[in-house]
Structures are given as structure tokens and as C-alpha cells.
Amino acid sequence: MTRTAFVTGASSGIGRATAVALAQSGFQLVVTGRRRERLEELAQQLTPTPVHILTFDVRDRAAVDAAVASLPAEFRDVDVLVNNAGGAHGLAPIQEGDPNDWDVMVDSNVKGLLNVSQAVLPGMKARRQGHIINIGSIAGHEVYANGNVYCASKAAVAALTKAMRIDLLPLHIRVAEVNPGAVETEFSEVRFKGDAARAAKVYEGFDPLKPEDIAEVIQFMVTRPANVHIAEVTIFAGAQGAATLIRRD
Ligand code: NDP
Numbered sequence: 001m002t003r004t005a006f007v008t009g010a011s012s013g014i015g016r017a018t019a020v021a022l023a024q025s026g027f028q029l030v031v032t033g034r035r036r037e038r039l040e041e042l043a044q045q046l047t048p049t050p051v052h053i054l055t056f057d058v059r060d061r062a063a064v065d066a067a068v069a070s071l072p073a074e075f076r077d078v079d080v081l082v083n084n085a086g087g088a089h090g091l092a093p094i095q096e097g098d099p100n101d102w103d104v105m106v107d108s109n110v111k112g113l114l115n116v117s118q119a120v121l122p123g124m125k126a127r128r129q130g131h132i133i134n135i136g137s138i139a140g141h142e143v144y145a146n147g148n149v150y151c152a153s154k155a156a157v158a159a160l161t162k163a164m165r166i167d168l169l170p171l172h173i174r175v176a177e178v179n180p181g182a183v184e185t186e187f188s189e190v191r192f193k194g195d196a197a198r199a200a201k202v203y204e205g206f207d208p209l210k211p212e213d214i215a216e217v218i219q220f221m222v223t224r225p226a227n228v229h230i231a232e233v234t235i236f237a238g239a240q241g242a243a244t245l246i247r248r249d
């Protein structure tokens with residue numbers, strides 16, 4: 001029987017690459033994001049894999065619930081949930097931080113993950129099977145200058161992943177955390193509010209991770225048999241030794 005993967009934030013970067021990799025492994029897909037045209041383009045690229053598109057903001061709990069409830073019967077049994085949607089907004093010392101950025105990061109990276117998980121979990125619970133991959137970050141395991149609230153939001157993802165793993169154990173649902181280092185995506189453009197030149201500088205002078213590098217690890221994790229649970233993986237770029245320690249030569 002075809003397995004179903006539900007990937008949030010599939011309109012760009014790591015989520016998009018994960019959808020492609022999971023389609024290659026034979027999954028059918030539910031792909032989500034706010035930019036429908038990007039998701040339609042992805043669905044075209046994935047032909048002939050069956051793809052169902054849901055557009056919602058992960059911060060909007062009612063919209064998340066309505067979108068998941070609207071899934072057609074053939075996509076309702078979600079086997080794998082990849083909680084990937086999110087990102088960083090701003091990079092400033094705490095005393096100069098913009099509270100609107102704080103709201104977006106906490107509401108998306110933490111509460112968004114909870115909203116989507118809560119909407120998808122009843123099906124996994126009823127079937128007593130499921131696999132959830134939460135995209136954390138090295139930033140959730142280290143704190144760097146000016147990273148404050150983004151780092152805190154990803155530290156919350158680390159804690160929630162452990163909590164979910166414990167609470168969902170009796171239900172046969174595996175929960176794992178994937179912590180990327182520096183991956184070249186739209187991440188820095190979003191963080192720097194569209195300043196492409198500043199974003200490009202983040203990846204200058206070294207070979208950063210590509211979204212496909214992370215997708216390949218997720219693909220491996222979710223295709224392990226039920227007796228294997230890879231609980232946590234950190235993936236650095238080859239030139240990276242810590243979140244902000246990067247050899248640029
Ligand atoms: P991108 O900006 O390229 O992709 C982010 C994705 O998340 C987009 O598809 C976007 O879709 C979606 N998204 C963001 N906010 C919302 C929202 N409120 N509601 C619905 N969808 C949303 O960045 P990445 O691929 O790099 O980021 C993916 C994840 O990886 C994030 O959680 C990020 O924190 C994490 N990460 C990234 C690293 C990096 O170096 N790139 C390193 C470590 C972790 P749309 O705009 O269409 O809604």
C-alpha cells in the first residue's frame with residue numbers, strides 16, 4: 001500500500017527537497033505552505049506521484065484544522081509528518097529586537113509545529129502508527145550572538161520533540177529531530193527581510209549544505225523498519241564546526 005507523507009513548508013528549501021526525496025521513495029504527498037503557485041509547480045514536477053496541496057499559515061490553528069479535515073480519503077492516513085515550516089526573522093541583540101519578529105518565530109516555529117501535529121495526530125493515534133520528523137536546528141542546541149529568540153524557538157522544538165517521543169511511545173508513533181547547520185535556501189533572505197546581498201554573504205567562502213543533503217537524511221530516517229528509531233541527527237556543512245564557526249577559505 002502507498003504510504004503518505006505530509007510535509008509542511010514544501011514551497012521552498014528543505015521542505016521542497018524532502019517532498020521530492022520522499023516521492024522518489026514511493027510516498028504520495030500532502031504538501032503545504034502559503035504560496036500555492038510554488039506548490040502547484042512542485043506537484044507538476046512530481047508527476048506521476050499523487051500530490052495533494054493544502055495552503056494555510058501554520059500560525060492559524062483554525063485554518064490548520066480545516067485544511068487537515070478537508071483531506072480527501074485517499075490522503076487522510078498520514079504515515080509520515082515532516083514539521084518543517086518556519087524560519088528566522090531578524091538578527092539583532094535582544095535589547096534591539098523587534099517584538100513582531102519574536103511573535104512570528106514563536107508562533108510559527110513552536111506553536112505552528114504544535115498546531116499541525118495536533119491536527120494530524122488523531123489519525124496516527126487511531127491507526128497506532130506514525131513517524132514525525134521535527135526540523136529543529138543547530139541553533140536549538142547552541143546559542144549565538146543576536147540569535148536569541150530564533151535559538152529559543154528551536155530549543156523549544158528540541159524539548160517538544162523529546163516530549164512528543166515520550167508521550168507518543170505507547171501509540172507506536174516515532175518522533176525524531178533533524179538539526180541542520182548552514183543550508184542555502186531562502187532562510188537568510190527571509191531572516192534579512194528580502195536583503196538578497198546580505199543573505200548571499202552568509203554562504204560566501206564555503207560550500208554550504210544544499211536542501212537535498214538534509215532531505216536525503218530524512219528519507220533514510222523514515223524508510224527504516226519499525227524496529228529502528230533514529231531519534232536525533234545534526235548535519236553540519238563540511239566547513240562548519242559550530243553554528244557560527246565556519247571555515248571560509
Ligand atoms: P525557506 O525559507 O527556504 O523555507 C521555509 C518554508 O516554510 C517555506 O516553504 C515557507 O512557505 C514555510 N513557512 C514559513 N512560515 C510559514 C507559515 N507561517 N505558515 C506556513 N508555512 C510557512 O527555509 P528553509 O528551507 O531553510 O527552512 C525550513 C526549516 O529548516 C525551518 O524550520 C528552518 O528554521 C529550518 N532550518 C534551516 C536552516 C538553514 O540554514 N536553512 C538550518 C536549520 C534549520 P510559504 O512561505 O510558502 O508559506
Ligand code: 8X3
Binds near residue numbers: 137182243
Ligand atoms: C539555521 C541555522 O545557525 O543560521 O537554523 O541559525 S543558523
